[in-house]
């Protein structure tokens with residue numbers, strides 16, 4: 460395969476990154492470097508809470524303001540450009556129901572997918588940066604089945620280009 464073909468394969472196809480791929484990846488890695496920032500891979504999370512504070516109410520106007528950044532479950536603000544989990548939480552609760560599918564085609568550290576998992580929506584995440592996909596898989600690497608009212612959501616992650624979502 461020449462370089463051109465390799466690039467084509469790299470950019471034109473979505474490649475699924477499974478939990479097994481993630482487990483293989485973290486055998487030798489404690490962290491990844493993304494845009495000069497080291498992002499730790501936690502492997503085992505010590506989760507204290509799975510949701511925003513009890514007194515949080517969903518946004519009702521066009522101006523959204525949150526009491527804090529949001530650090531429940533595995534959310535962390537250390538991925539460049541990641542958004543507060545309050546944002547996908549509001550969108551998912553407003554526009555979908557349990558069992559629906561949510562797509563984030565530039566998922567970064569996977570904030571949207573973590574929220575989808577917590578809110579019992581199936582989800583597909585894509586990122587062009589393999590390290591970002593591994594960070595997202597790391598943040599999805601938690602169990603909360605005792606809280607499930609519906610059923611275990613299907614969460615799929617892909618390494619690929621949002622301009623060609625050929626596997627969807």
Ligand SMILES: C[S@@+](CC[C@H](N)C(=O)[O-])C[C@H]1O[C@@H](n2cnc3c(N)ncnc32)[C@H](O)[C@@H]1O
Nearest residue numbers: 540541542565566567568570586587588620621
């Ligand atoms: C601002 S970050 C998203 C952050 C995410 N909302 C979170 O909370 O972590 C944008 C992401 O888009 C990815 N990206 C940029 N161009 C892309 C493309 N053409 N296809 C897929 N992902 C892309 C980057 O690698 C980066 O991880």
